[in-house]
Amino acid sequence: MSPAFVDWCDEYKTGNAQLDRQHQQLFEIINKLYELIERDYRTDFLKDTLDRLIKYSVEYFNTQEFLMSSYQYLGFDEHKRIHDQLKVKLKELRENLETKQSSINAEILDFLNQMLLTHLKEEDLKMIKFFQEKEDSSTAELTKLRRTKLAINSYYTRNMLNRQKKS
Numbered sequence: 001m002s003p004a005f006v007d008w009c010d011e012y013k014t015g016n017a018q019l020d021r022q023h024q025q026l027f028e029i030i031n032k033l034y035e036l037i038e039r040d041y042r043t044d045f046l047k048d049t050l051d052r053l054i055k056y057s058v059e060y061f062n063t064q065e066f067l068m069s070s071y072q073y074l075g076f077d078e079h080k081r082i083h084d085q086l087k088v089k090l091k092e093l094r095e096n097l098e099t100k101q102s103s104i105n106a107e108i109l110d111f112l113n114q115m116l117l118t119h120l121k122e123e124d125l126k127m128i129k130f131f132q133e134k135e136d137s138s139t140a141e142l143t144k145l146r147r148t149k150l151a152i153n154s155y156y157t158r159n160m161l162n163r164q165k166k167s
C-alpha cells in the first residue's frame with residue numbers, strides 16, 4: 001500500500017467541529033483517490049470516489065463560505081472565486097473520466113496537488129488563522145467586559161456596605 005497523499009495534522013484544526021470533520025473527510029477521500037490511481041484502478045470505483053470528492057468538496061466550500069461571511073473575512077471574494085474555479089475543474093475532471101481515460105489519472109493527480117498545495121495548505125490556513133485571531137480578540141473583549149462588570153458590582157457592594165455602617 002502506498003503512503004498517504006496527505007496527512008491530517010493539528011495545524012489544520014480550526015476549532016469549528018463541522019469544518020474540521022469535513023476537512024478530515026476530504027483528506028480521506030483524496031488519499032483513497034490517490035491510492036486507486038497509484039494502483040491503476042480503472043473501474044467504477046474511481047468514478048465513485050471522484051463523485052465523493054466533488055460532493056464533499058462542495059459541502060466543505062459551502063461551510064467555509066458561510067463562516068467567512070459570518071466572521072466578515074476580508075479575503076472572502078478572492079477565496080470564493082478560487083472555490084468556484086476548483087468546482088469547475090472538478091466537474092471537468094469528472095467529464096474527462098468518461099472520455100479521456102489515458103491521461104485522466106495524471107490530470108487528477110495534478111489537480112490534487114494544485115488543490116492541496118495552493119488551496120488547502122495556503123488560502124485555507126490563512127482563513128483559519130483569521131477565524132482564530134477573531135475568536136481570540138472576542139474572548140479578550142468578553143474577559144474585559146466581565147472584569148468591568150465585576151469591578152462595577154464590587155464598587156456598588158462596597159458603597160452599600162459603607163452606607164449601612166453609617167446608618
Ligand SMILES: [Fe+2]
Nearest residue numbers: 064079123124
Ligand atoms: Fe477554501
